Amino acid sequence: xxxxxxxxxxxxxxxxxxxxxxxxxxxxxxxxxxxxxxxxxxxxxxxxxxxxxxxxxxxxxxxxxxxxxxxxxxxxxxxxxxxxxxxxxxxxxxxxxxxxxxxxxxxxxxxxxxxxxxxxxxxxxxxxxxxxxxxxxxxxxxxxxxxxxxxxxxxxxxxxxxxxxxxxxxxxxxxxxxxxxxxxxxxxxxxxxxxxxxxxxxxxxxxxxxx
Amino acid sequence: xxxxxxxxxxxxxxxxxxxxxxxxxxxxxxxxxxxxxxxxxxxxxxxxxxxxxxxxxxxxxxxxxxxxxxxxxxxxxxxxxxxxxxxxxxxxxxxxxxxxxxxxxxxxxxxxxxxxxxxxxxxxxxxxxxxxxxxxxxxxxxxxxxxxxxxxxxxxxxxxxxxxxxxxxxxxxxxxxxxxxxxxxxxxxxxxxxxxxxxxxxxxxxxxxxx
Numbered sequence: 001x002x003x004x005x006x007x008x009x010x011x012x013x014x015x016x017x018x019x020x021x022x023x024x025x026x027x028x029x030x031x032x033x034x035x036x037x038x039x040x041x042x043x044x045x046x047x048x049x050x051x052x053x054x055x056x057x058x059x060x061x062x063x064x065x066x067x068x069x070x071x072x073x074x075x076x077x078x079x080x081x082x083x084x085x086x087x088x089x090x091x092x093x094x095x096x097x098x099x100x101x102x103x104x105x106x107x108x109x110x111x112x113x114x115x116x117x118x119x120x121x122x123x124x125x126x127x128x129x130x131x132x133x134x135x136x137x138x139x140x141x142x143x144x145x146x147x148x149x150x151x152x153x154x155x156x157x158x159x160x161x162x163x164x165x166x167x168x169x170x171x172x173x174x175x176x177x178x179x180x181x182x183x184x185x186x187x188x189x190x191x192x193x194x195x196x197x198x199x200x201x202x203x204x205x206x207x208x209x210x211x
Numbered sequence: 212x213x214x215x216x217x218x219x220x221x222x223x224x225x226x227x228x229x230x231x232x233x234x235x236x237x238x239x240x241x242x243x244x245x246x247x248x249x250x251x252x253x254x255x256x257x258x259x260x261x262x263x264x265x266x267x268x269x270x271x272x273x274x275x276x277x278x279x280x281x282x283x284x285x286x287x288x289x290x291x292x293x294x295x296x297x298x299x300x301x302x303x304x305x306x307x308x309x310x311x312x313x314x315x316x317x318x319x320x321x322x323x324x325x326x327x328x329x330x331x332x333x334x335x336x337x338x339x340x341x342x343x344x345x346x347x348x349x350x351x352x353x354x355x356x357x358x359x360x361x362x363x364x365x366x367x368x369x370x371x372x373x374x375x376x377x378x379x380x381x382x383x384x385x386x387x388x389x390x391x392x393x394x395x396x397x398x399x400x401x402x403x404x405x406x407x408x409x410x411x412x413x414x415x416x417x418x419x420x421x422x
Contacts, residue, residue: 011414015407019389042391078410079417093311097304101405103389109409147416172416174409178230178314180253186419190412192403194312196226198320198385199289201401203222205358205383206290208397 006054013051014074016041021071033064083108085146086174089161090153091116091124091131094176098150099126109148113140117157134161141168148172155179217265224262225285227252232282244275294319296357297385300372301364302327302335302342305387309361310337320359324351328368345372352379359383366390 038045117134149165158177172188249256328345360376369388383399
């Protein structure tokens with residue numbers, strides 16, 4: 001199946017399907033029609049069918065979708081049947097919060113290390129893992145085959161840190177630094193710009209637009 | 212000027228313009244053409260002009276844009292010339308990280324209170340503000356005219372907390388809980404679903420799509 005051409009908009013919606021299907025599964029629901037899923041998720045049934053058709057459709061509409069099957073198929077598409085090893089760069093509150101979030105592990109994202117340039121933090125632990133000095137990061141990445149780097153440092157150091165990550169084999173960056181990164185072709189970046197998100201909320205608060 | 216019809220896609224891009232213009236201003240740059248801004252931000256000049264035309268255009272293309280003027284105009288559109296008062300619901304690592312983030316204050320978002328259901332946390336401080344028990348939240352919102360609630364609690368308690376926020380006058384929710392909230396018409400919700408973001412990164416890592 002050719003998945004490369006699928007738009008980022010569709011891909012961005014897959015985790016939400018995955019979340020709803022997981023909740024249905026946990027409630028013991030075995031089948032659901034696109035109409036029922038539509039009402040639950042507040043997207044049109046046509047949107048759901050179009051999204052699923054990018055991946056071959058996942059089953060007969062007349063009988064609805066098999067929840068367990070659909071949950072696992074979408075999980076596979078999202079790569080959640082594989083393990084990814086990540087490190088966190090920056091052991092401030094946000095870095096610690098992400099390191100402590102055990103749900104990532106359930107999805108195959110394994111927390112392997114956390115680094116900070118502040119030597120005073122070295123030796124403190126985040127979920128049983130000692131904070132290491134930044135000077136040890138590059139060797140650690142190479143030795144431990146880290147594939148995801150999580151950037152939770154201020155923007156001043158983020159560009160240089162991203163370069164080090166990529167140079168040592170990291171293939172994906174989850175970027176919380178308030179800066180856009182320039183990375184080589186083939187390196188994936190997913191930005192979480194919290195200030196941007198808050199400003200969007202501010203706009204909508206002022207203008208009273210509906211969701 | 213009628214701003215209500217502007218799409219969420221355009222609104223979602225405004226904070227990024229604001230960020231780049233702020234950086235240009237800090238470097239002492241007074242004017243910039245849409246071509247230069249295009250090269251810097253890696254969006255087409257046509258996209259920039261279309262986005263700005265939603266707000267009247269902001270100045271003559273031949274001479275480029277006045278950076279200071281454009282920065283302030285976009286800031287006003289985003290409501291950053293007004294003050295917003297927010298509380299944080301949930302004093303875990305993520306709640307503390309957001310409470311400690313002083314850049315929000317520079318944009319007019321004033322941190323007023325933080326609440327947690329764990330009585331053991333009561334009295335601990337986040338940036339000089341004592342963590343309060345959840346039982347005091349509703350009265351605090353009413354007395355202090357809080358307009359934004361930040362939800363950083365697990366999804367189990369998030370729906371109930373959101374109802375309490377809205378019932379007591381909060382008009383906007385910045386939702387980090389891993390659940391979609393049902394709120395009355397006119398209440399703004401901005402979701403930051405971190406797991407969804409990480410799954411999107413996982414998909415792109417597996418499929419090697421370009422950014």
